[in-house]
Amino acid sequence: MTKNWLVLFAAITLWSCNSEVDRQESVADYYQIVGEAQGTTYAITFQGNQNPTKVKSSVDSLLAVYDLANSIYKPTSLITQLNNSSSASFAVASFPEHAYFKTCFEVAKDVYQLTNGAFNPAVYPLVNYWGFHKENFNHSPDSSEIKELLVLIDFSDESFNFKEGVVSRSNPEAKIDFNALAQGHSVDVVGDYLEHQGIENYMVEIGGELSCKGKNPNQQSWKIGIEKPTDDPTSDPNDFQMIATLTNKSLATSGNYRKFYEIDGQRYAHTIDPVSGYPARQNLLSVTVITDECVYADAFATAFMVMGMEKSITFIEQHPDLSIHAYFVYDENGQYLTKMTEGFEKFILQN
Template sequence: IFIDSLLKFVDFNQVSINDSLVMKINPGTMLDFNAIAQGYSVDVLALFLEEKGIENYMVEVGGELRVKGVNKNDTLWRVGIDKPIENNRERELQAIISLENSSLATSGNYRKFYEKDGVKYSHTINPLTGYPVQHSLLSVTVIAPTCALADAYATAFMVLGLEKSKQIVENNPDLEAFFIYSNEKNEMETFATKQIRKFIELNDTK
């Protein structure tokens, strides 16, 4: 099977949704919502807690999370962002973000990859080409009103790359993001959108 022959199945315009009915124009098209599954699960659990009258909580599933209120120290919830390096077993942090009544999801290519002949191939696939993405973005953390939304955008941004992702965030007032990427010298750099810069503590150690 050639990758090019499968691209015709990757088109959401071939899927229509009417109430509870899902119709596929091409029977070979498959729907996979794994990219937002953890984020959606977080939202379901968070709403359950709110229905029970719980005003302060942090719900986390697989690194995606949603917070409300304050922690036991009566301060904002603080979340560590891993440095995107291989074998980061001791969880060296790139930054710490303080969250207030919001959701957070992180996506990256530094843990899941395939290596052949000394070349690393990302697990993130570009749906336009069918091949692993190739750009400088190592990790992106998205803050949004819901965790499913944050999870979806984090995954999409890992496909789009840094510049296109920054444009989307700038045009969407509900989103904030923290990017970790490689510059032309293969050195790690970061970029945080304006509104969350005051809530981020960077770890500048190399």
């Protein structure tokens, strides 16, 4: 068995930084801080009079607390304890960090309903079965086992509900996973912290999901490079599909071209179709979503990888109130082509 495991990311076209706190020279009082969180890295650039070392310490503490709510990799986190519970009802209000869980649950329910289940956090048992959490998939998929797991992934109100601080499940064996939106939400959380510190110009990026407010150090819109789809680990990370310019917007990219297993010549990508129980089979390689809140950009990027390009475009056209803009890269007979929703072109840097 050949196994490939590479993480998709949106490359950030900023500047090199050799330390965890770096002052930018183009405009006074711009700083960049970098660090590690959620199994990946983060980079934050901001303008302000705050001590950047203290800002970094506060961000690190904030993200550590966030993981205590929504990280499936931490045995003591709220979501892990919920998933491990054998009770049909689980009280979350006693957890100090339960507000982060509550927001993710509510956004997940919202996007689940809007996309008719294409986005589904209850797909956790299937993602785990396919091995994308523990990197331990070492057998051919069994259709009967997948059929049994499909019974557990209903995220409708009848099967999963959250009311008055209690999560109720019709089946105690059901589990949820916020990985497809929690990173985007944590970007929003850090952005909210910066704004409460009086910071108006900033870029927050965690694992490729990001939010940009105000102006960059050159007093222009923030410029973000989106990586070209490729499964070649030797490819140039600075070879961008396009450069997006953002002001007061968030961006997330999802794709199947770097995170997959290959078994006997068959590629299994990490986006699971909650209807079939198998990895989504689309010619869609990646989708970049721009919207107001990063949690929604993150969630819809995942949903669109399941829905496919045409259904996603139709969805966006039918929901103008959501202010979603999307850029798709797809494979047509071995040729990589692109398509964007109406209005996305205003976000593309014109050379």
